[in-house]
Each structure stands twice: as C-alpha cells, then as structure tokens.
Amino acid sequence: MNAAGRSAPIEVSYFPGCSLATTAKENNQSLIESCARLGIRLIEIPDWNCCGSSSAHSISHRLAFDLACRNLALAPAGRPLITACPSCTLRLKHAQHLLRHDPEARRRYESLWGRPYDPDLHVRHFFGLLVEIDWRSRIGNGEIAALDLTFAPYYGCMLNRPAPLRPSSDHHGIMERVLGDLGMRSVLWASSTQCCGTFLTVARPDIVTPKVNAILQNAADSGAECVVTACAMCHMNLEVRCTLKAPIPIFHFSELIALAFGSARRDWFSRHLIDPRPLLRRKGLAE
Amino acid sequence: MTLPEGPPIRLGALDPQFSREIKKLAGTDFHACLQCRSCSGGCPFSDHMDYMPNGVMRLVQLGLKQEALSCNTIWICVGCHTCSIQCPMAIDIPGVMDALREKALAENIEAIEPDILAFHREVLHSIARYGRTHKLEIMLRYKLKKRDLFSDLDVGLRMLAKRKLDLSPSRITDLEAIEKVFRP
Numbered sequence: 001m002n003a004a005g006r007s008a009p010i011e012v013s014y015f016p017g018c019s020l021a022t023t024a025k026e027n028n029q030s031l032i033e034s035c036a037r038l039g040i041r042l043i044e045i046p047d048w049n050c051c052g053s054s055s056a057h058s059i060s061h062r063l064a065f066d067l068a069c070r071n072l073a074l075a076p077a078g079r080p081l082i083t084a085c086p087s088c089t090l091r092l093k094h095a096q097h098l099l100r101h102d103p104e105a106r107r108r109y110e111s112l113w114g115r116p117y118d119p120d121l122h123v124r125h126f127f128g129l130l131v132e133i134d135w136r137s138r139i140g141n142g143e144i145a146a147l148d149l150t151f152a153p154y155y156g157c158m159l160n161r162p163a164p165l166r167p168s169s170d171h172h173g174i175m176e177r178v179l180g181d182l183g184m185r186s187v188l189w190a191s192s193t194q195c196c197g198t199f200l201t202v203a204r205p206d207i208v209t210p211k212v213n214a215i216l217q218n219a220a221d222s223g224a225e226c227v228v229t230a231c232a233m234c235h236m237n238l239e240v241r242c243t244l245k246a247p248i249p250i251f252h253f254s255e256l257i258a259l260a261f262g263s264a265r266r267d268w269f270s271r272h273l274i275d276p277r278p279l280l281r282r283k284g285l286a287e
Numbered sequence: 288m289t290l291p292e293g294p295p296i297r298l299g300a301l302d303p304q305f306s307r308e309i310k311k312l313a314g315t316d317f318h319a320c321l322q323c324r325s326c327s328g329g330c331p332f333s334d335h336m337d338y339m340p341n342g343v344m345r346l347v348q349l350g351l352k353q354e355a356l357s358c359n360t361i362w363i364c365v366g367c368h369t370c371s372i373q374c375p376m377a378i379d380i381p382g383v384m385d386a387l388r389e390k391a392l393a394e395n396i397e398a399i400e401p402d403i404l405a406f407h408r409e410v411l412h413s414i415a416r417y418g419r420t421h422k423l424e425i426m427l428r429y430k431l432k433k434r435d436l437f438s439d440l441d442v443g444l445r446m447l448a449k450r451k452l453d454l455s456p457s458r459i460t461d462l463e464a465i466e467k468v469f470r471p
C-alpha cells in the first residue's frame with residue numbers, strides 16, 4: 001500500500017478483441033472504468049488484430065495460429081497480457097501451446113514476426129487477474145453502491161478448455177464472489193455453462209433461438225431478475241436471438257462492477273436490445 | 288432420457304493413412320476413445336448432427352474417410368468444448384472436428400452446411416481486408432451471396448438503431464502483416 005492507502009498500480013497489456021471494440025463497446029468501456037478504479041491500467045496492444053475468431057480455426061489451423069501469433073508478437077515483454085473475451089483467450093493460449101511444444105511452429109513465428117517468441121508472456125483472461133488480486137482492498141476509499149439485484153451467472157462455454165490448456169484452478173464462481181461482495185444475490189440454475197450457440201446465430205438461427213430462449217427462461221424461472229454474462233458474444237446472442245415476450249435483462253459483468261463503483265455511463269444501458277433501465281430504476285440504480 | 292444415436296457405422300474402405308493424418312492435424316489421440324458417449328450426451332447441438340461426436344471419433348479411428356469428411360457434424364460443431372471437458376480420455380474432440388473440416392475443404396468435398404462455410408469465409412474476408420472483423424459488412428455480404436436480404440432484417444435494424452453495428456470498420460494500420468498471413 002502507498003501513502004494514499006491504495007495498493008501499487010498494476011500495469012498490464014490489454015487485448016480487447018473485435019467484439020469489445022465494436023458491438024460491445026459498453027463492455028469495453030465498463031471494463032476500463034472498473035479497472036481504473038481498482039488501480040489496474042489496461043494498456044491496449046498497439047495495432048492488435050482479430051484473433052481469428054471461430055472462423056479461422058474452423059477452416060485453417062495455420063491461419064488461426066498466425067493471426068493469434070501476431071498479437072503475441074506485439075505484446076511488450078515484462079507485462080501480462082489481459083484478454084476480455086473468453087474466445088480470444090483460448091485462441092491466444094492455443095497458439096502459445098503450439099509455440100511451446102512444436103519447433104516448427106516456433107520457426108514459423110520467427111520467420112513471420114522477426115523475433116523469437118516470449119516464453120514468459122502470461123496470457124490470461126481478466127477473471128484470472130481478478131481472482132489473484134485482493135480486489136476489495138484495491139477499491140480505495142470511494143463509495144460503493146450496494147446492488148440490490150438477484151442474478152443468474154452465465155459463463156457459457158468460457159470455463160471449458162481442451163485438456164492441455166486447462167488452468168490448475170478454473171474461474172467458476174468468480175462472478176458470484178465479486179458481485180456477491182457488491183450486494184448481489186446469485187441463483188443456482190441449470191444453464192450457467194450452456195453454450196450460447198456462437199456463430200451458428202448467423203447461418204442457423206433456427207438452432208440458436210430455442211437454445212437462447214431456454215437459457216433465458218431458465219434464468220427467470222430460477223428467480224433471477226437479470227442474467228450476467230462473462231462474454232460479449234454470449235451477451236449478443238442472448239439479446240439478438242431471444243424471442244420471449246418479456247425476457248429479463250442481460251448485463252455484462254463489467255457493467256455491474258462499474259455501476260457499483262459509480263462510474264457507469266447511461267449510454268451503456270441504452271445500447272442494450274433488452275432494455276435494463278426499467279429494472280435499474282425500480283431498484284434505485286438509475287434515474 | 289435416451290442418448291442420441293447417429294446412423295450405423297458400416298465398415299467400408301478403411302484408410303489408416305487418413306487416421307494418421309487427422310491425428311497429426313488435430314494434435315489429439317482419438318484412438319483413446321472408449322465410446323462412452325459422454326460427449327454426445329452433453330453436446331448441446333447433437334440434435335442437429337447426423338453422426339454423433341462419439342460416432343465421428345469412431346469414423347476417424349477406423350479411417351472411414353468419406354463418411355468422416357462428408358458428415359454435417361463437423362460443420363454444426365461450434366467448438367464449445369462441452370464434450371472435451373467431460374471426456375474421460377481427455378480427447379480434444381472439437382480439435383478433431385477442426386482437422387476434418389480443413390481436410391474436407393482441401394479435398395473439395397462439398398460442405399453439407401454451405402451457409403455455415405459461407406459465413407466463415409466472410410469473416411476471414413473481413414479479417415484479410417481490415418485486420419479485424421467488420422460485422423455489418425460480413426452480414427451484408429453473407430446475405431447478398433445467399434440472395435436473402437430480408438430474413439433477419441429486423442434484427443439488423445434493431446442492432447443498427449442501438450448503434451451495435453458500426454458503419455465503418457475498425458481497422459489496423461499494418462495491413463501488410465495481415466497480407467503476409469493470408470498468403471497461401
């Protein structure tokens with residue numbers, strides 16, 4: 001702790017990814033705001049490119065590897081690389097796994113990016129950082145609004161990894177812990193780790209709509225007033241493909257942290273397709 | 288609840304070379320599969336697949352190339368890893384699906400789900416052009432190619448109204464680097 005009673009600031013490299021840079025700007029801004037309050041400085045990787053999304057690895061493993069690697073090569077040494085999207089995280093980690101185990105992959109990396117890969121670069125999702133820091137002590141002296149909301153924590157597929165990439169401890173329960181600290185109550189429900197349908201939303205909405213409706217109905221039936229997502233893609237699919245008459249609203253995890261910290265911006269919530277403002281007003285959390 | 292079943296697997300022309308190739312490309316040993324069917328029981332999209340995920344493991348073990356490359360399972364699979372997290376043999380099942388898709392394209396086998404392939408191609412087109420994905424353009428090009436501008440129009444308009452679809456792309460500066468990556 002320094003003289004002001006705050007822990008030393010943490011500087012990390014930041015990979016927002018395409019969803020947060022565009023369709024889910026509110027996710028990006030709220031994450032940056034929340035981190036600022038926690039004394040975490042997110043330094044965006046200059047000129048980062050798309051990780052390849054689901055499409056690159058779906059049809060070309062080499063393209064998926066190269067696209068992920070350019071980002072790894074752009075990350076400066078000595079700082080962890082924080083990601084916000086579970087899917088980008090997996091893409092970057094998969095490329096690192098190949099670099100570690102396959103000399104041919106390392107040769108390709110060096111010939112394309114003109115430097116050896118950094119074996120010490122620690123790629124991790126924002127949640128990984130959150131479990132490690134004593135986040136309560138980092139909030140400082142500012143007010144925290146108690147969020148009187150009952151929520152269904154929705155992880156989608158983010159906790160699933162192929163065996164070689166599984167972390168020693170996963171992040172299950174992190175949303176419940178952190179939002180619980182902020183006054184929220186979580187429900188136990190069956191769809192917490194159900195896949196949202198990802199890219200099938202475009203070509204096969206007939207498959208995704210019933211899935212999404214079942215997830216949101218399940219959340220409401222469990223007594224939740226809202227769903228909280230860990231992934232911007234899940235957030236979009238739930239909002240876009242839901243055809244229920246009166247679905248409960250869906251928040252990005254980071255929006256609620258920023259809301260409790262008093263740094264939420266009104267235009268985040270107006271961007272939602274399922275308007276969360278009536279609920280927030282009812283709870284005295286918005287004008 | 289009964290476990291979903293795929294079509295019966297009949298032994299035809301077995302191609303052990305194909306097995307070896309897919310194993311190398313997928314980087315996982317599907318020969319360890321003991322047909323417990325946990326993967327298929329948990330897969331959220333198995334209702335829409337012809338062969339079940341465990342069936343696909345069997346096809347590649349046996350080297351039934353034609354069947355493995357022309358099933359719709361490899362296109363429906365979204366890589367959510369719900370299966371591999373449950374697999375007692377720690378097999379990277381979606382990794383096998385990735386390898387089979389790539390192989391099917393290399394062998395010019397007609398995709399059973401052409402819309403899904405068309406979507407992937409539009410995403411890659413966007414990345415090649417901007418270094419990032421430009422969602423509005425991806426959707427428009429996909430719809431134009433399908434000659435179907437009207438389904439989902441309401442969704443597109445709602446997203447536009449909520450400023451969720453940017454009109455101009457977010458793009459990177461060093462497009463030469465991306466060009467290098469896309470060079471065959």
Ligand code: SF4
Binds near residue numbers: 326370
């Ligand atoms: S990764 Fe593919 S096969 Fe496995 S559960 Fe998900 S959709 Fe099904």
Ligand code: SF4
Binds near residue numbers: 340
């Ligand atoms: S879960 Fe694993 S071992 Fe069981 S059938 Fe599926 S791939 Fe085979």
